[in-house]
Amino acid sequence: MLAVEDTHAALELSSGWFLDNAWLIALIPAIGFALIIGLGKKMPMKGSEIGLASMAASLVIATGAGIQWMQRTDSASHGGDEAIGGAFSGVRGVLRASEGGEVEPYIEPVVTQWVWWQNSGLEFGLGSHIDGLSVLLLWLVAFISLLVQVFSLDYVRGDRRYTHFFAALTLFSSGMLVMVMSSNMVQLILGWEIMGLCSFMLIGHWWEDAYNSHSALKAFFTVRVGDVGLLVGTAILFFGANDFAVANLDSNGFDIRAIQAWALSGDGSSWTLIMASSALFIAAIGKSGQFPLHTWLPDAMAGPTPVSSLLHSSTMVVAGVFLVARIYPVFWEGFNIANGGLSFIAIIGGITIVVAALLAFVQDDIKKVLAYSTVSQLGYMMLGLGTGAWLPAVFHVFTHAFFKCCLFLAAGSISHSGSHHSFDMKKDMGGLRKFMPITFGAWCVSTLALTGVIPFAGFWSKDEIIDNVGANGYTFLFWVGLGGAALTAMYMTRATYLTFFGEPRGAAAGIHHDDDHGYATEFREEIVHADAIDRELVTAGAAPKSLSAAAAHTDDHGDDGHGDDGHDDHDDHGPHESGKLILVPIVILAFLALTSGFVNPTPLAGDALGANLGEGVELLKKYVEPRYEPVAIGETAGHAGESVQLLEVTPLPAAEEGADGKDAYATGCGRTDPEPGTVCYFPKVKHAVPELSKILLSLGVVALGYAAAIGFCIAFYKNKNPRLVGLTERSRIARGGYLFLKNKYYLDVLYQNVFVYFVSRxxxxxxxxxxxxxxxxxxxxxxxxxxxxxxxxxxxxxxxxxxxxxxxxxxxxxxxxxxxxxxxxxxxxxxxxxxxxxxxxxxxxxxxxxxx
Incomplete structure (x- = not known):
């Protein structure tokens, strides 16, 4: 780093074509959607080639934008001497002195914006806001979407609505991309709602089945409940931040950067920030499936498996996490995260981790196990954001996308080639590791990543969340995170054993059932209320005697158009490995589930693991986490709507130390009092120093979870230990606990019989x-x-x-x-x-x- 001598120096930062034209990343899939709808059925591949081409083009541009953003950051870190290309048009950044006497660069985002529409002098823009966070998510969404579309070529071949499926899938990705690059809340809402519409279409893709249409409506209405909070919160932010934005930034109260600066300026009242952050987080609860609005996510499994994979890995459910991360200063100040307050976000995240993990234990549908796993992992992300661990939460978004997408696609491969389109682990799986070794290997790698085993991706991101939660003073939530990790190891061990070990059962053994499309049966069960226990726990493998068990053991809805809707049956000759179009995306994702954690291996940067490679290995910290330095308010100018500011440099005062030994940060920039004439766009967050003892503790907890689950599976499923078999009949407590979980805490009953009934009657x-x-x-x-x-x-x-x-x-x-x-x-x-x-x-x- 460079020492600051001239406190009024300014630095030219490079942008480049990809950064200036990043708006194409979302526009190309939107055009692709229109072309698929208009011309798809006349194309040789029924429009799927247009979807693939559009996502591939978006990925290329996103990759270019990512490279140029790293060049832009490096040029700031090296005083501009190493700006690659030299001829890039640029914006002005600044080097500010840190407490240690070194300098840290403030990296101006590249904003390209056009006036979308005007109302009474208020301009609404449409364009792109490119910084480290948006570059990361743009690349991630484009990459995962492309792999999912490649997987879908074989998986939904012959589907009754093949063209419309690829059209909706492409628009779904476009909606997420529109939201990620939004420079204002109006455009963010646009992308948010596009995803809501597409999820409704894709979850109800086979709307002829009553359960599918019911699930689509449930998802749509549940998320709409949360969306009311988004509209209310946006309105509060506009009226709260508009005067500040107009007076200081030549902007308006919808502009995201203006909202960030206003929240950290001290200009807004505490009640305004509290109400805005509460309303906006309600929207995040609905979109990201947090307790108690998580009930729609497992039912979303009614859609085709590629939809489940995309929805649960990098789109839709991540939108709520992104919303909190994007306007983090609002939540930082509104929930008093800076001073160690127990925020609403942290409470909900902690509850969600445990609640969803427990529900995964009683699921027989492999996709629903993964769905509740997603809910639990989203809880980790919210827990990190709610306790000041911004970077670990965003890091977990990144790694989670790879191993969770891989797990869902592996489940689809199993259904496609191993269990005759069924997702029931107890009825139609078992022993599949011998028939599907590649799928089994990818599943195991992703499971190890999910459970946080070193050196897989989840270890670096999830453990970093847990470590930062503890370091920031949230001791109870630290143990909640560790307990959730143990539960994750346990329910994933159960799912792995039922799917790949033991003797083949049902379709895996070559026995095909005359199925009643199981989800339709489950839908009828929900209507009449489940009143009997699943006898599988009682008889250890006997035929189910209750309506609940019958529903749980029926086949999936011919998932993804198989069977009676014209899809060729690929597994008529028994379980076997899937084709290349299915396996290639799975293998790529499994590789990334193993290696993606090394983009930010914090323990390797210090002495925790004895590597001491230095901070240079923490790429996300360098290129993604925003800088907290104050920025001088100046005139804006630029080309193509790009925001340009001349920023001055003055040393920051040293942070004060409170009585508890913690730094006292009254404002988000790490200053006791705001510096006149400056604004901040991101708060000063802390990063925990990894300790070997905590790392060993986390790994030990996960190992104990694995050991307990493996012992139980062998005793219960293989040896049929009489002390475990029939326990729910002998013990009223065990029976009540099982029914409580099987009925999903009776939340659906509450919503259906109280809220929906009250509204409808x-x-x-x-x-x-x-x-x-x-x-x-x-x-x-x-x-x-x-x-x-x-x-x-x-x-x-x-x-x-x-x-x-x-x-x-x-x-x-x-x-x-x-x-x-x-x-x-x-x-x-x-x-x-x-x-x-x-x-x-x-x-x-x-x-x-x-x-x-």
Whole structure:
């Protein structure tokens, strides 16, 4: 790093074509969607080639943007001397002194924006806001979407709505890309809602099945409940930040950078920030499936497996996490995270980790196990964000995308080639490792990554969250994170054993069932309420005796168009390994599940693991985490809407130390008092120093979870230990606990029988009565009164007065005419006599007047 000598130096930072035109990353798939809809059915590959080409083009541009962003950051770190290319147009950055006397660069994002529409002088822009966070997510979404589309070529071949599937899948990715690159909240809402619409279409892809349409509606309405919070929170932010944005940044209250600066400026009231952050986090709860609005996520498994994979890895459910990470200063100040407050985000994240992990234990559907796993891992991300661990949370978004996408695609491979399109682990799987070795290997690698085993990806990201939670003073939540890690190892061991070990069962053994499309049965079960226990825990493999068990053991809905909808059956010859189009994406993702954690291996940067490679190995910390340095408010200029500022450099005062030994940061920039004439776009977060003891503790907890789960699986499923088999019949506590989990904490019953019932029955009836008797009564009363008033006016005013006056004047005129009629005789002598008579009268009048 360079020491600061000239405190008024400025630095030219390079951008480049890819950064300036990053908006193409989202536009190309949107155009691809339109082309698939218009021309897809006439294309040789029914439109799938357009989807693949559009996502490949987006990935190329996203990769170029990522490379240029790293060059941009490096040029700032080296004083601009190593800016590659040299001819890039640029923006102005700044080097600011840190407490240690070194300098840290503030990296200006590349903003390209056009006026979308105007209203009363307020401009709404549409374009791209490119910084480290958006570059990371843009590349991740484009990469995962491309692999999922390649997987889908074989997986949904012959589907009844093949073209529409690729169209919706492409638009789904475009919506996420639009949201990620948003420079203002209006564009963010646009991308947010595009994803909501596409998820509705894709989850209900086979809408003929009642369960599928029910699940799509459930997802749509549940997420819409949270979306109310997004609209309310955005409105609060606009009215709170608009004056500050107009006065200081020549912007408006919808601009994300203005919102970030306003939140950290001290200009907003605490209540405004609390209300805005609470409303916005409710939106994140709905979108990211956090407790208690997580119930839609497992039902979203009704959609095709590629949809489940994309939705649960890098789109849709990550949107809520991204929202919190993008406008993090609002939550930092609103929930008092800076001073160690127990934030709403951390509480919900901690609850979600445990609640979802426990539900995964009682699932027989392999995709639902992974769905609850996703909910739990999203809880880790929220836990990190809620406790100041911004970078570890974003890091976990990155690694989680690879191993969770791999797990879902592996589940699809199993269904496609090993279990005759069934996802039921107990009924139609077992012993598949011998038939599907590549799928089994990829599943194991991703499982190890998910559970946080070193050196797999999840170890570096999830353990970093747990470590930072503990280091920031949240001791209880630290143990919650460790407990969640043990639970993850246990339910994934159960899923792995049921799928790949033991003896083949059902379809895996070559026995095909005359299925009733299991999810439809489960849908009927939900309607009539489950009232019987799953006898599988009682009889250890006997046929289910209850409606609940029958539903759980039926086949999937011919997943992804198989069987009766025209798809060729690829597994008529028994379980076997899938084809290359399915395996290639799985193998690539498994490789990344093993290696992606090394982009930010914090323990290797210090002495925790004895490597001491230095901070240079922490690539995400260098290229993705925003700088917290204050930036001088200046005039903006640039090209193509790019934001350019001339920024001055002044050393920051040293942080004060509180009585508890922690740094006292009253504001997000690490200053006790805001520095006049400057703004901050990101708070000063802390990074935990890894300790070998905590690393060993985490690995030990995971190892204990594996050991306990392996012992249970062998005792229960293989040896049928009599102390475990039938436990739920012998023990009322065990039975009650199992039913409590099997019925998903009765939240669906609560929502259906209380909220939905209340809305559809009593509230609807009360509203109808109010409408008929109050609103319509008032309207009808006004109408009746108006009619009576009109009749009275007509009868009395119009008929008697107005018409009377008119008629009377007519009568007078008529009678006067009749009286003068004799004068008009036509006789000249009479006219002459009248004329001379009148002249005589006039003369007499004149004489009288003159005499007087």
């Amino acid at each position: 009593p509230l609807a009836k009360a509203t109808y009565w109010f409408n008929q008797n109050v609103i319509d009564g008032a309207v009808n009363g006004v109408g009746t009164s108006g009619k009576k008033a009109g009749d009275w006016v007509y009868n009395n005013i119009d008929q008697k007065i107005v018409d009377g006056v008119v008629n009377a004047s007519g009568t007078v005129a008529s009678e006067t005419g009749h009286g003068l009629q004799p004068v008009q005789s036509g006789k000249v002598n009479q006219y002459g006599a009248l004329l001379f008579g009148a002249a005589t009268v006039g003369a007499i009048v004149l004489v009288i007047l003159n005499v007087s």
